[in-house]
Amino acid sequence: MNSTRLFTLIFCGILTSTASFGAGIDLDYSRSSKRQYAEVKTFLVALAKAFPQNAKLFTLGDSDSGDKILGLQIGSGAINNLVVATHHGNEYGSTEVALGFARQIAENPVKDQTVFVIPVLNITGYNAKDRRESAKGTSFDPNRNYPGPCGTEGPFTLKSTAALAKFVADKNIVTSATLHTYSPAVVYPWGISTHDLTTGYESIFKGLVADATRESHYATGNSTEVIYPADGTYEDYAFQTHGIWSILFELGYSHHPSPDEVKTAVQVNVPGIRRMLESAPMQRAEKHTFAGKCDTSLVSLDRHDE
Ligand SMILES: [Zn+2]
Structure with missing residues (x-):
């Protein structure tokens, strides 16, 4: 190789890396199942810098881990929306989709919105690849840790869930996506132990989940009907x-997705999450108090595996 060709290669390499805002903001999916929270934080810092x-x-x-729970605030619109992932620490596929989503909207924010992305809520669980979160010498299922009309395993025995509840109130969050596998x-509310599943907003919710699944073709519907009843979840709270x-x-088809499966989950869900946020109402629902009857015989149907 002559020196001119070598120089051209090096120079173009510098230009290319500058144009793509440098290394560190493109996800290496081979790391998906191995990442620790420190690596997630490094990625968020790199995105904010880029x-x-x-x-x-x-x-x-x-958080009860002693670490701070970090997120990215993306865009500067007047409507505040939220994407939160990894209530369950073993569900690393959800972390990756949140990071992929943050990467996309950091480059191209959602018009008229400020979107808060929290890729990992449950830090001890994420580091240990454990569903539950440790606190005070024991552990809790974070997504059964909110007050609910038909019961809870909490409420708020974890700093993470209490912090998220305060945050959605303080920021006047209008639309929220909570990401899990698999x-x-x-799906949409109600997801609790009841036969009275309608909220009165079915047509809006059906539109949102249709928008969210145009690429993924995932099943859609009411949470209790499509999955199973669960009390004390963030989404119903x-x-x-x-x-x-x-x-x-x-998201996806496994709690242990391969790098290729993670990549596919990001590709088919990021556009849908974005479209859902773009088409969501600009104000919260007015009537949102559960007025149905709880059926405690349904509590045993909660498998605690999603
Ligand atoms: Zn989950």
């Missing part, structure tokens, strides 16, 4: 307490 006009780091609050399905348009994503 797109300073659109994205900045924020702290949700302390069914695959995208957000709707019941605030009227937040609250959608639960069960």
Whole structure:
């Protein structure tokens, strides 16, 4: 190789890396199942640095791990929306989709919205690849840790869930996507132990889940019917307490997706999450208090595996 050719290669390499905002903001899916929270934080810092006009780091609050729960605030629109992943620490596929989504909207924010992305809520669980979160010498299922009209395993015995509840109230979050693995399905309230499943907003919710699944072709519908009843979940809490348009994503086909399966989950879900946020109402639902009857005989149907 002559020296001119070598120089051209090096120079073009520098240009290319500058144009793509440098290394560290493209996900290496071979790392998906091995990442620790420190690596997630490094990725968020790199994204904020690469797109300073659109994205900045924020702290949700302390977690029982002793670490801070971090997220990215992306865009500057007047409507505040939320994407939160990894209530369950073993569901790393949900973390990757949240990171892929943050990467996409950091480059191209959602118009008229500020979207808060929290890729990992349950830090001890994520580091240990454990569904539950450790606190006070024991552990809890974070997505049964919110108050609910038909019961809870909490409420708020974890700093993470208390911090998220305070956050959605303080920020006036209007629409929320909570990301889990795996069914695959995208569903809406009520997801609790009841036969009275309608909220009165079925046509809006059906539109949102249809928008969310145009690429993925996942199953859609009411949470209890498509998955199973579960009391004390974030998604029902957000709707019941605030009227937040609250959608639960069960992503992919496994709790142990391969790098290729993670990549596919990101590719087929990121456009849908974005479209759902773009088409969601600009204000919270007005009537959001559960008025039905709880049926405690349904509690045993909660498998605690999604
Ligand atoms: Zn889950």
